[in-house]
Amino acid sequence: MEIPRGDVQTQTFFEQVGGEETFRRLVRRFYEGVAGDPLLRPMYPEEDLGPAEERLALFLMQYWGGPRTYSEQRGHPRLRMRHVPFRVDRAAHDAWLRHMRDAVDELGLAPEQERQLWDYLVYAAASMVNTPD
Template structure:
């Protein structure tokens, strides 16, 4: 196969998005995730009553990251995850809670093992990168 015969990166990402189940998968994933966040005493207050907005933003971001529509960037610009999370106290405890809710959401979505592993690896790396303080809540 020559370089010109290979699918473009955009095509490969779109195929990945489709293999993951497309919009329906990401909608179910983020809905389930935010059901957990809504009852979390550490994470819920960070959303200042805007859990629906958070759910939509996360869904759009994940869809774009995993090869789907670029709606997130069109509406909000570059993700700049560290900058967008800087106003919040993201401690190791907050990270662990975030990961707990995301693990439950991934389990509910029940992706094939390879896709689950890829997404989980990404979520762990991303959550680790968001930690911006080691200080517990005041």
């Protein structure tokens, strides 16, 4: 028996969770939280959070198997290097994850996909910490 193309086993995580629209929803909801956060908002010098939202959406889409637009526009992600100018301590880590948790919860993903995405976000948040508590 032939396995049909596009079967779940051959799809990227990006495709499995709904593609670009899912990641844009995630990032839009995340930045709604950041916009009102007194700890995180100052880390975004632009008055408009739109460019930061676009960068994060493109990065996450690429990371999870979607278009490579992020690298085409910005080169290698170098996430730790890009965050060096900002004080990222445990409080910032916790605030970032709090807003991301709200955003992930609103996606309504299947439990295994939600866990896979959340595990990565927890790892990513921890790796950005650059200042002792």
